[in-house]
Amino acid sequence: RYLVGRDPHDLENLFRRVYSSGFTQRPDVSGMGCFSALEMACWDIIGKEADKPVYKLLGGQVHETLRSYTYLYPHTGSVHSEDARGKNVYNDPDMAAACALEYVEQGFNAVKLDPAGPYTAYDGHQPRLIDIDLSARMIKAIREAVGNRADILFGTHGQFTASGALRLARAIEPYDPLWFEEPVPPDMPEVMAQVARGTSIPIAxxxxxxxKFEFARVIENRAATILQPDLGRSGGILETKKIAAMAEAYHIQVAPHCYCGPIVGAANIQLAVTLPNFLILESLKQWDGFHATLLKKKIGWQDGNVIPSKEPGLGVELDEAVCDAHPYSGLDLHLQMMQTPLMP
Structure with a gap:
């Protein structure tokens, strides 16, 4: 209702109308998630009206190609595919190493994993020794498989206390990961800063x-040297451009996150092309498979890099017939938190 009948060019006005709705005037993930989607659609309209890619309207092109990374994904079926032993790329060092090497052979020079144990509604917690041990064995196996051909990105989804995160960091430091992602819950950047000061691994x-208001607290507290805004909830393209500009002033790099699909992926590309402090972009493998079928023309990828589209707007066209033919009927998200405390 705050956007109906409004000019899609008036993005600053639209942001303030939504941000201040309900007399809240504070960061709200639900409201900003909805606004982010609509804001990206506005940019697509603006770009297509101007017959230019969005990045030409955001300061222009800095990068010809964009370095990308992928998560380790199982070969078949759902993300939880397992063999008869209950092993998969998320809990078996040998399978993870083989998967990482396969991606490197495809051209990726960075891969990501998050093997540090279950997520729980009671995070942050102290990691169990078995989780520290598995994390170290996983990253060791990958490092031995890929050598110095690829960076390793280590994620935890905010699972630990500061002291627990530092225990884990010490175990994986010898394998030189590019980053240690969200080592503690995201609500206390002051606590995350304790981890940043206590490890040689860059914090993301x-x-x-x-x-920008939540990201400003991260920057003020020196809690991370890599920011990972997700355009699906950060407030949209213009707001994230502001976040990146704040980061640039503190020599902090930006690695756009992508929890959604190829539309957010395309918006990430439009933004990342313009950022002097861009580091790396999250890809869902090579943007192939089902993600490619959702678009009339797939996102360009070659030799580990995303190739920005020169088409107007976000540079992609959604195949609505494919979308209509595949409605989501599930009740669960990919990442599910345990509802009970994690016991040793």
């Missing part, structure tokens, strides 16, 4: 934050 965070 931001996928669960929204608007």
């Amino acid at each position: 965070t931001g996928e669960r934050l929204t608007t």
